[in-house]
Structures are given as C-alpha cells and as structure tokens.
Amino acid sequence: MSRIGRKPIPLPQGVSVDIKGSEVQVKGAKGELKRTLHPDMVLARQDGQLVVTRPSESKLHKSLHGLTRTLVANMVEGVSKGFEKSLDISGVGYRAQKSGDKITLQVGFTGPREFTPPPGISLVVEGTNKIKVQGIDKELVGLVAAHIREIRPPDAYKGKGIKYSNERIRLKPGKAGKATAKKK
Numbered sequence: 772m773s774r775i776g777r778k779p780i781p782l783p784q785g786v787s788v789d790i791k792g793s794e795v796q797v798k799g800a801k802g803e804l805k806r807t808l809h810p811d812m813v814l815a816r817q818d819g820q821l822v823v824t825r826p827s828e829s830k831l832h833k834s835l836h837g838l839t840r841t842l843v844a845n846m847v848e849g850v851s852k853g854f855e856k857s858l859d860i861s862g863v864g865y866r867a868q869k870s871g872d873k874i875t876l877q878v879g880f881t882g883p884r885e886f887t888p889p890p891g892i893s894l895v896v897e898g899t900n901k902i903k904v905q906g907i908d909k910e911l912v913g914l915v916a917a918h919i920r921e922i923r924p925p926d927a928y929k930g931k932g933i934k935y936s937n938e939r940i941r942l943k944p945g946k947a948g949k950a951t952a953k954k955k
Contacts, residue, residue, distance in 0.1 A: 776836030779820040780844045783851045788821060790814050795843060799850025802907045806846060812839040849907035856916035858902040862931030866899040874902065878923035878933065888915055
C-alpha cells in the first residue's frame with residue numbers, strides 16, 4: 772500500500788471540507804479551493820481527518836492513491852496557512868518595482884519587463900532584489916514563480932539573473948585559455 776496515500780489528512784481548526792462525489796471543496800481562513808479528483812478514488816471523513824482509499828491494487832490506482840492524498844493535503848494546507856516562493860534578483864542594475872498589482876523588472880534588457888499575476892496570487896517586493904510569490908494554490912504559486920524566473924534565468928558564467936532563494940548556481944569557468952595564450 773502507498774505510504775503517502777494511507778496517511779490521514781488532519782483538518783485544522785476553521786477548515787471545512789465538502790465532498791460531493793469526486794469533487795472536493797475546501798474552505799478556510801485564507802480562501803476556498805475546488806478540485807475534481809479521479810472518480811475511482813474515495814475520499815472520506817473519519818474522526819476529524821480525511822482518508823483516501825483506492826478500490827484495487829492495479830498500477831493506476833496505486834499511482835493515483837498517493838497523488839490524490841497529496842493534492843487534497845495541499846488544498847487543506849493552502850487554505851489554512853498559504854504557500855510562498857521567494858525569488859532573488861542579482862546583477863548590476865537589476866531590480867524589481869511593484870506598481871499596483873503588477874511588478875516591473877529591469878533585468879538587463881533594453882526596456883523594463885512587466886509581469887501581472889493571475890487572480891489569487893499576490894506579489895511582494897522586498898527592497899529592490901527580492902520577490903515573494905504568495906497564494907493558496909501550491910501549483911499556481913510554483914507556476915507563477917517559474918514564469919517570473921523565466922524572464923531572465925541565472926547566467927551560468929556570472930550568476931546574474933532571477934533565481935529561487937534556495938537555488939544554488941554552479942558557475943562555469945570562463946575562457947581560461949584566452950588569458951594564457953601567447954601572441955606570436
């Protein structure tokens with residue numbers, strides 16, 4: 772049996788779950804999320820917790836078991852605590868500014884790049900070189916952070932660009948042969 776799939780999902784205070792067939796709706800202090808799960812997976816409430824069960828031992832049901840449990844657990848955590856991804860901007864003259872709900876990035880192009888977040892996502896700019904992407908949907912937070920990073924990914928030689936705060940950039944050596952070459 773799936774180790775992740777058989778773990779019950781604890782429901783914190785203030786979180787309510789409405790299960791209608793294969794559709795799950797989770798409401799909490801930060802908002803509300805809906806998701807349609809695979810019809811074969813059974814989600815039930817037991818002793819103030821949610822439990823996901825599968826109908827058979829087939830390969831498809833085994834793979835869906837852990838996935839379904841994780842998706843529902845992320846929904847519960849999102850409406851109670853929320854999710855956040857941090858991005859760092861590094862480079863001379865590289866910076867971010869918040870104007871309204873969108874951010875303006877100056878990251879080495881001839882003009883500034885603007886990024887408008889989708890509904891449900893908030894962007895926080897700390898100083899001029901830190902961006903925090905916040906929201907209740909884990910998938911959407913990760914997707915928006917990836918789209919912002921995609922505007923100017925970190926350079927492999929100097930490390931300039933937009934990177935995740937916990938990301939480590941391995942810098943490549945420059946052209947070492949050029950410095951030691953002899954003129955004839």
